[in-house]
Amino acid sequence: MTLRALLLAIFFASRAVAQTDPATAALNAAQMLEQASVSLTEAESARDRVRALTETIQAYEAGLSAMRDGLRRAATREAQLTAELRSREKDVAQLLGVLQTIETTAPPVLMLHPSGPLGSARAGMMLSEVTPGLNAKAQSLARDLQEVRTLRLLQQSASETLVEGLTGVQNARTQLSTAIADRTDLPRRFVxxxxxxxxxxxxxxxxxxxxxxxxxxxxxxxxxxxxxxSSIKGQITLPTQGVILHRANETDAAGVKRPGIVLGTRPRAIVTSPTAATIRYRGPLLELGNLVILEPQPGLLFVFSGLQEVYGEAGQVIPRGTPVGLMPAESKEIGAILSTSGDGTGTDRSETLYIEVRQDNSPVDPESWFRTDKDG
Known part of the structure; x- marks a missing residue:
């Protein structure tokens, strides 16, 4: 399987993960991480190592994201089942008592009734009606208990899987930095x-x-x-996966308005050039931190700031999808990664990428160029 085909397979698999049960979702994510590990090995011998490693990192990011979501859903489901079982303790005890009585009582005794044969027949009819219900309850209880056991075992093995995935993506990022530094085949417009x-x-x-x-x-x-x-204006993909926290000219928590958009991303997310472009500047600037300024066409600039690492050199003409930087990250324990306390709140997208678009040296709404699914 080629790296591009692998990335597409992982993309569609990650979308399917969200529609499966928690245990299956987490197991599918583990397979995605294993596939990303294979692609990392293939990338070492690829002709275009930068592209291959970029796709590998994106595959790891998809797998880690799916793993995180699957395990959080598994933890939530386990807690839900445990709470339900605790609330049904009295019913479960009664059910187990009835089943145990039926199971241990000798058949001849079951056939006797104080009212004689007619009473025994009626009791038998009643028992035949009750038994299917008891069996259904017993089977439901067994399924719930088995699901709890499965989810618990799944989470116990998750730490090792996550460590391997995090190690793999870190190795891919290190190799990417080296591959970019070694690249000499890019045209330059200036020095x-x-x-x-x-x-x-x-x-x-x-x-x-x-x-x-x-x-x-x-x-x-x-x-x-x-x-x-200009032919793809309004349809350009954002440089990294994320959620819009602030749109152009919206006031942020500090009371500041900016002409660009603020995108919430996951830690250490890779940022790529959304189009072919010239790197006009990369490095620290004012209070914006590390940034990259790309020029996809004369008079048009894409500014991406808030990066921890920046790639490339000013003057280089880079193809679409070329990595231009990595987002920051604070090291987290595996337990924090698995925590469900922020589930659904967006706290896993703890880093912010500021995107500004400048046309003829004046800022314009980035959403006039980038596809951001405003209605989503």
Whole structure:
């Protein structure tokens, strides 16, 4: 199976996981992580290692996300079943007592009745009517108890699976950094002058000022380009998976309005170029932290800030899907990863990526270019 086919299979599998029962969802996620491990081995010998490793990391991210969701659902389901069983303790005790009495009483005794043969016949008829109900209750109880045992065993083995998955994706990220550093096949439109870049950074106080002076950071002329992505305007995929926390010009918790959107992402999520583009700048800037500025066509800039690591070099022309950075992350214990306390609240998307789009050096609503499913 090729890496691209594997990634597509994992994508559709991850969507199917959400529709299955908790135990099956977690087991499917474990298989996804195993497939990602195989793709990591294949990526080591791939001709385009950057692309192969990027797809591998995305496969690991899908598997880890599905594993996390499956295990949380398993924990929730186990707690629900345990609570139900506790609330039915009296009924369960009575059921077990009746079943035990029927099972241990000798057949001849069962056939005797104080009222004689007629009473025995009536009792037998009543027992024949009650028995199916007792059997149904017993079978339901057995299923619930077996499900609890299965879910408990599943969670006990989850720690090892998660550790292996987290180790695998970390290895893939390390290899990706090396592969990007070794890449020499990308065309360049200009060579950055670090002194001019430092002067521009020190002389500007806003992103507006820095963006307007980007032409000053090259050693010579910037090669012209006729790139045009206007045909896909409004349909461009976001650079990483996430949920929109703030839209353009919405006031955030600190009372600040920004012309871009804030995307909540998972820790260490990979951020890729949504189109072919020129890297105009990458590195720290003002209070925005590490950022990447991409130019997909003349006069249009995509700004992604809030990254922990940034990839590539200014002046390089990169294809669509090229990794440009990784989101930050604080190390977490496996128990915290499995915790259900934040389930459904979005707390697993603890990092924020700020996305700003600038056209002719003026900010425009990013949702006019990116597909964000506004109605979803």
């Amino acid at each position: 950055e002058d670090p002194i001019r870049t430092a002067i521009l950074i020190s002389s500007t106080e806003t992103l507006d000022g820095f963006a307007s002076g980007l032409s000053q950071i090259s050693e010579g002329q910037i090669a012209e380009t006729d790139a045009d992505i």
